[in-house]
Amino acid sequence: MMSEISNQLTDLKKTLPESCTLVAVSKTKPSSDVLQAYQTGHLDFGENKVQELTSKAEELPKDIRWHMIGHLQRNKVKYIAPFVHLIHGVDSLKLLKEINKQGKKVDRVIDCLLQIHIAEEDTKFGLDKIELMEILNGQQLKEMINVRIIGLMGMATFTENQDQIRREFKSLKSIFEEIKNSDHTNVQLNTLSMGMSGDYQIALEEGSNMVRIGSAIFGARNY
Template sequence: MSEISNQLEDLKESLPKNCTLVAVSKTKPASDVLEAYNAGHLDFGENKVQELTQKAEELPKDIRWHMIGHLQRNKVKYIVDFVHLIHGVDSFKLLKEINKRAKQVDRVIDCLLQMHIAEEDTKFGLDKAELDEILNSQELKEMTNIRIVGLMGMATFTEDSEQVKREFQSLKKLFDEIKNSDHINVQMDTLSMGMSGDYQLAIEEGSNMVRIGSAIFGSRNQ
């Protein structure tokens, strides 16, 4: 067995059964993705649209591609006909664009709303007021080509595990609140939080989807 498939197997064994592992393959060659695919893995995440479309073209068609990076509205059209899940929906304008483009290709696209939970300013994401505006809007009810299936968040990059824990807890609390309310086009079943450095903490706090790159593929290629 290869190093990549060994890492994958070890990781999967350590995760709860209900937790989806998104193998983050950004900057890695298609051959690495193929190795993980041949070991039985189907969920892969990319940060950049260009890299995502390139790999999707080269690699097997049953791969479930996750767009996990910041997505610009003018790039949506390049991924709508194949993307499995868009993690980083951080504005209502972006959601509307995804719906419009999905309609053109006759698809319903699953999306996660990205919340700003970190104390760093550099992270993208919605605040609570923006989230409420989206969920309670008449427009959302009329969007037939998207489905909001959960939330995504990135914790602060810090050694302070208590802070990271607090940030994950705040996202889980929000997730539960929405899950227990009644919104059209919203079906809260995915909480995407946790990366290579903090996924264990994220799982303890209720994550059921983790985005892991370096722990599978080794450190990132620059």
């Protein structure tokens, strides 16, 4: 018998294009909930706190692809470097350097998304376009052989104004299109991660191919 979580996940997947990766955001939810979703065959799960990510990774099946979707502090990178599938929120050159350093220690190339600040809120993290270009065109990135930049990530303003949300996603998509043919060895831009439970449909319409959805699968957060 399928659980409510399994049903929600299965129904949601039917509405997404095949080209879109669904990251099921399990933050604050118990491992048993993740397991119910995993048993449908789903493998991509996202957490926004390192401690929660590492403890779930220890408890749950090893073929799960763990996404670090929250703000990542440099001193925490070492805890997830051995196993993390994708780091979504790389918002500084210093953080990228630390990921490269820890990737080297565990002999892994760690996939990353550069987070772009598109929201009209100061609470959101991210690079502006000038900082993005400085990273992509800088000599330091070329020397980081233990990271691979595979795309961009952005979060829209938390607002009811759908025109504003659409405008912000559109701006991120246009930056992505402008830089996706970067010819650096460790830059292969194919992922545009934008859209969460409240705005993923707009994000898909604006070109997202990775959405981060939690409450629409697992229900309201447990704070």
